[in-house]
Amino acid sequence: MSSLPAARPRPAATVNAEIRALMLRSGGRLAASDRARYVELLAEWARRSAIPSDLRRRIRPWTCPMT
Template sequence: MSPTPPASGQPRPAAVVNEDIRALWPAAGRELGECERARYELLLAEWADAVRAEVVEAA
């Protein structure tokens, strides 16, 4: 799991970030801890950037 987007300034593909988000969610219904929640919020922001970049690229 990459902690930050690539240094090139290009966001990681949304599908890759989504995999990281899915891997973060624990099985068995346990809630995320404080550190996991912070990581989740960063990943959500990264995912949103990646989706916007992919939409612009497709246009």
């Protein structure tokens, strides 16, 4: 039985582009399913970026101030 090779982590810039695309598609108002995906992407981005671990714990999902 052969195992699949482990997937390489995506660069932070790639994850950031996906976050931006999600926000643009939604017009800034995320549906519940999009919000869940946004939180997943934000956590992935934080893991991939050069943010110190003590600041990573304080990152909160962005919400539009107009809502």
